[in-house]
Amino acid sequence: MKIIILSPNVDTVFTPEQKKQLQDAGQVTYVSKPQSLIDIPELMSEGEKILAFDPDFSEWIVKNDEIEKIPDLKAICLQTTSFSWIDTDFANSKDIPITNLRGFSSVAVAEWATMMMLSLARKLPIIIKDNWQQDYSKHKGIELRGKTAGIIGVGNIGKTIAANCQGLGMNVQYWSKTSRDKDLTYVELTELMKTSDIIFPVVAQNKDTQGMITDDMLQSMKKTAIFISVIHNVYNHQLLLDMVKNGNAYGYGFEDPKARIGDFEGNVWAGPELAWCTEDSMRKNAVQWVASIISATKGDFPTKVN
Numbered sequence: 437m438k439i440i441i442l443s444p445n446v447d448t449v450f451t452p453e454q455k456k457q458l459q460d461a462g463q464v465t466y467v468s469k470p471q472s473l474i475d476i477p478e479l480m481s482e483g484e485k486i487l488a489f490d491p492d493f494s495e496w497i498v499k500n501d502e503i504e505k506i507p508d509l510k511a512i513c514l515q516t517t518s519f520s521w522i523d524t525d526f527a528n529s530k531d532i533p534i535t536n537l538r539g540f541s542s543v544a545v546a547e548w549a550t551m552m553m554l555s556l557a558r559k560l561p562i563i564i565k566d567n568w569q570q571d572y573s574k575h576k577g578i579e580l581r582g583k584t585a586g587i588i589g590v591g592n593i594g595k596t597i598a599a600n601c602q603g604l605g606m607n608v609q610y611w612s613k614t615s616r617d618k619d620l621t622y623v624e625l626t627e628l629m630k631t632s633d634i635i636f637p638v639v640a641q642n643k644d645t646q647g648m649i650t651d652d653m654l655q656s657m658k659k660t661a662i663f664i665s666v667i668h669n670v671y672n673h674q675l676l677l678d679m680v681k682n683g684n685a686y687g688y689g690f691e692d693p694k695a696r697i698g699d700f701e702g703n704v705w706a707g708p709e710l711a712w713c714t715e716d717s718m719r720k721n722a723v724q725w726v727a728s729i730i731s732a733t734k735g736d737f738p739t740k741v742n
Contacts, residue, residue, distance in 0.1 A: 443490035556687030586632025
C-alpha cells in the first residue's frame with residue numbers, strides 16, 4: 437500500500453518513531469511543496485494508495501476533478517477535525533472513505549475561548565486600543581462569577597468550556613440538536629440566546645449548521661451579553677460587529693487571520709486562528725493522524741465522515 441502524505445510541515449509533524457510506524461505500514465512518500473495533486477507522480481502512479489492530507493498544503497481547497505484523476509485511491513485521511521473543506525458527497529460517490537481526527541484540540545480550543553471571554557469581560561480590546569492608559573470609567577469591566585454561560589453544542593469542546601465556566605463560578609446552560617448532558621441544564625436555542633450572559637457556539641461547521649443562529653436570535657440577546665466564537669458561517673458576523681458598535685452587545689470575540697483588534701469599534705476581540713495551536717494538541721494530532729493512516733491501510737475507518 438502506498439501512503440502519500442501532503443503537508444508543508446512534514447519535517448516537524450512526525451517523530452522518528454511515528455515515521456517508522458508509517459514505513460512499516462506501507463510505501464511512504466512525503467510531499468511538502470504545495471502543488472496540484474495531478475503533478476505529484478506518486479499520486480498519479482498505479483497501485484492502491486492512501487492520501488493523507490494537511491489542509492495547509494492546498495490552502496484548505498481540494499478540487500474534485502483532481503481527486504477523480506487519482507487511480508486506485510482507497511482513502512483520504514484528513515489531519516483536521518473539520519471536513520467542510522473537502523467534498524464528502526463527491527468522495528462518497530466515488531467510494532472513497534474520508535476520515536478526520538477528533539478531540540485532539542478540545543482543551544486548547546476551550547481554553548482559547550475562555551481566554552477571549554475573560555479578555556472581553558475586562559474590556560481588554562478597548563484598553564489595548566487606548567494604548568494601555570488607565571480610565572476607571574471607560575475600562576470598567578464585569579465579573580463573571582454568577583453569570584450564565586450558554587453553550588451551543590456539547591461535544592468535546594463544549595463540555596470543556598462548560599467545565600472552565602463552572603470552575604469560574606458561572607452557571608451553565610446548553611442547547612444541542614441531538615446530544616444531552618445530565619450534568620448541565622438544557623434549554624431551547626431561542627431561550628439560550630435570550631437569557632445567556634456569555635454565548636459560545638461550538639457546533640460542527642457544515643451545511644446543516646450554516647446560518648443556524650438567525651439574525652432574530654442575535655438581536656434577542658441581552659445588551660450586556662458577550663458572544664464568543666471559534667467557528668464561522670453559523671451566524672451573521674457583520675450584524676454582531678454592528679451590535680457591539682451600537683451598544684446592543686457587550687462584546688464579541690472571533691478568529692480571523694487578517695483581522696486586528698484596532699480594525700473594529702467597541703469591545704471586539706479579533707485574533708488569529710490559533711485556538712487549536714498548542715504543543716499538546718499538535719502532539720495528539722500527530723498520534724491520531726498516524727493511527728488513522730495505518731488503520732486506513734488495513735481497510736479500517738473508525739472516524740469515517742462520509
